[in-house]
Amino acid sequence: MEVALERPPLLSLARPSKPAPPAGEVQPTDEELLTRTARGDGEAFETLYRRYSRPVLGLALRRLRDHGRAEDAVQETFASIWRSASSFRPERGRGGPWLYAVARNAISDRGRARTEPPAEAPDQPAGGPSPEELAEQDWLSWRVHAALEQLPSNERQLIELAYWSELSQSEIATKVGIPLGTVKTRTRSALSRLAEMLEGEEVR
Amino acid sequence: MTRQPELRELVDDDGPPEELERLRRVHDLLLAAGPPPDLPRAIASAPSLRGRVVALPRRWRGALASAAAAAVFGLAFGLGYMLGGNDSFATKHRVAMRPVGSSRASGLIDIGNRDAGGNWQLKVVVRGLPRLPTGSWYVLYLTKHGRAVVSCGTFNSSGPVTRVRMSAPYEFGEYDGWVVTAHMRGEPDRVLMTT
Numbered sequence: 173m174e175v176a177l178e179r180p181p182l183l184s185l186a187r188p189s190k191p192a193p194p195a196g197e198v199q200p201t202d203e204e205l206l207t208r209t210a211r212g213d214g215e216a217f218e219t220l221y222r223r224y225s226r227p228v229l230g231l232a233l234r235r236l237r238d239h240g241r242a243e244d245a246v247q248e249t250f251a252s253i254w255r256s257a258s259s260f261r262p263e264r265g266r267g268g269p270w271l272y273a274v275a276r277n278a279i280s281d282r283g284r285a286r287t288e289p290p291a292e293a294p295d296q297p298a299g300g301p302s303p304e305e306l307a308e309q310d311w312l313s314w315r316v317h318a319a320l321e322q323l324p325s326n327e328r329q330l331i332e333l334a335y336w337s338e339l340s341q342s343e344i345a346t347k348v349g350i351p352l353g354t355v356k357t358r359t360r361s362a363l364s365r366l367a368e369m370l371e372g373e374e375v376r
Numbered sequence: 377m378t379r380q381p382e383l384r385e386l387v388d389d390d391g392p393p394e395e396l397e398r399l400r401r402v403h404d405l406l407l408a409a410g411p412p413p414d415l416p417r418a419i420a421s422a423p424s425l426r427g428r429v430v431a432l433p434r435r436w437r438g439a440l441a442s443a444a445a446a447a448v449f450g451l452a453f454g455l456g457y458m459l460g461g462n463d464s465f466a467t468k469h470r471v472a473m474r475p476v477g478s479s480r481a482s483g484l485i486d487i488g489n490r491d492a493g494g495n496w497q498l499k500v501v502v503r504g505l506p507r508l509p510t511g512s513w514y515v516l517y518l519t520k521h522g523r524a525v526v527s528c529g530t531f532n533s534s535g536p537v538t539r540v541r542m543s544a545p546y547e548f549g550e551y552d553g554w555v556v557t558a559h560m561r562g563e564p565d566r567v568l569m570t571t
Contacts, residue, residue, distance in 0.1 A: 221422035226412040233413055243419050250423055309408075316409035334386055336411035338379045341386065360387040360399070367402045 199322060202267025203260075210257035217257075220271070221250055227317040228275045231310055235279045242279075249278040272314055319369040327362035334359055380407055465499050471571050473502075473556065479568040480504045485516075485554060495543035498528060502556065505533040505568065512560040514568075516542065518551040524567075525551070530559075 200208075200219065208216035228249045232242035252274050260270050301309065320328055333344045341359075345352040383403045389396060466488050473483040481504040488497035500516060508514070514531050517524035529542035556569040 218422045225419065225422075226415050229413045229415060229419070239416075243416060246419050247423050312405065313409040313412075316405050317412040320412060331406070332411070334381055335406050356387055363387065363399045363402045364395075366406070367398045370402060370405060 202271065203262045206253075206257050206260045206267050206270070207262065209254065210260065217250075217254055220253065223321045224271055224275075224318060225250070226321060227314045228279075230313055230317055231272075231275055232279045232282070234306075234310060234313070236283055241282055245275075245279045245282040248282060249275045252278050268315070268318060272311065275314075276310075315370060316366075319366050322369060323362055323365055327358050327365070330355060330358050331362045331366075465497070467499070471554065473554065473569040473571050475504075476555075476567045476570050481556070481568050483556065483569055485571075487548070491543065493545075495545050496548070498542040498544060500529075500531070500540050500542060501537065502533065502569070503537050505538060505556075507534050508532060508558060508560060512558065515557050515559055515565075517555050517557060518544070518546060518548070519553045519555055519570075520551050524555055524557065528554070 200216070202220070202223075205216045205220045205223075209220060225246055228246050229242055232245040232249075233239065236242050236245060253271065256274065260267065320331065323331065329348065330344065333339055333347065334341070337344075339347065341355050342352055345355045348355070350358075383400055386403070387399060465486060467486040468489065469487040471485045471487070473481075473485065475481050481502060483500060483502035486499040486501075488499065490496055498516075502514075505514060512532075514533065516528045516531070518526050518528060526544075526546055528544040528546075529540070531538065531540040531542075553571040555567050555571075557565040557567050559565050
């Protein structure tokens with residue numbers, strides 16, 4: 173009864189059903205979403221899912237090194253968020269680090285529950301990054317990926333193409349079907365938005 | 377990934393130096409973070425957490441999707457209602473089970489009182505479970521986050537309708553559903569019914 177998972181290529185991602193809001197729309201903060209989720213607000217929970225499912229999957233893939241288990245960890249993380257959102261206290265800290273801690277715990281549980289060997293052997297040769305460095309990298313990727321998900325979809329698309337598709341700006345303009353100048357303007361706008369979001373997420 | 381973009385390729389270098397430095401920091405963070413993973417279609421949507429069964433493991437998701445849920449659910453409930461509840465067992469809660477995949481089984485779990493030892497009394501009525509080969513059995517599991525985590529008991533079936541009594545010490549509020557699986561030697565467990 174194993175279900176074959178279709179794996180779309182990078183940048184033709186399976187997006188959650190509702191796209192990111194258009195530019196200019198004020199988005200609820202993580203803290204607001206968690207507070208609403210604690211009251212049983214399904215829409216707030218879905219917004220959290222759209223915002224954090226890829227960061228959670230990324231973290232799970234780095235920790236578990238197995239796609240199937242990582243997907244299960246994503247599901248478990250969000251089940252845990254739904255169940256424990258009422259324990260979030262905005263006065264004690266921001267939502268991002270709280271969600272990160274929930275994800276980390278769910279992924280650790282998944283790792284401990286492992287009953288068969290991972291698909292790939294752990295890749296930690298002598299001289300590799302220390303646990304602290306790995307944790308720092310996890311946190312950095314989490315923050316950046318979560319911020320990316322809050323960009324308007326047209327800006328996020330350009331950032332992903334610019335950084336991870338190996339296309340030049342001219343090629344991106346052709347691919348997306350907009351003038352080169354617009355590509356540069358939107359890219360700058362996206363970087364500026366990301367800076368604003370990431371400057372406010374320094375505390376873990 | 378062999379080519380990393382230069383910031384000056386991405387944005388014109390006009391503007392105040394502090395703004396360009398700000399963009400530079402974000403640029404470096406993006407390069408350090410690497411690409412976010414693709415989100416597989418199987419988990420593209422938030423799990424439904426209002427239903428009884430959530431976040432089923434991958435091997436169950438496809439089977440559940442093909443279940444003819446609504447019609448059979450009603451049939452199972454009605455059938456179970458007729459078959460159950462005609463003895464002294466004091467039913468406090470009743471949970472219907474519906475078939476998964478190609479299974480045609482249905483069932484009903486009646487939850488009674490706790491006994492003196494703190495165990496919940498369960499009465500399970502199932503219909504349509506085939507007789508299993510010798511050395512095989514069915515298992516009723518409680519699920520958590522869609523995963524079968526604790527067994528409430530095992531049983532076999534020898535006719536169209538099977539009634540079994542079980543007891544379980546668990547706090548049911550901590551779980552999100554039940555499944556019945558078939559355990560057969562040398563084969564992976566199969567889920568036949570779920571709530």
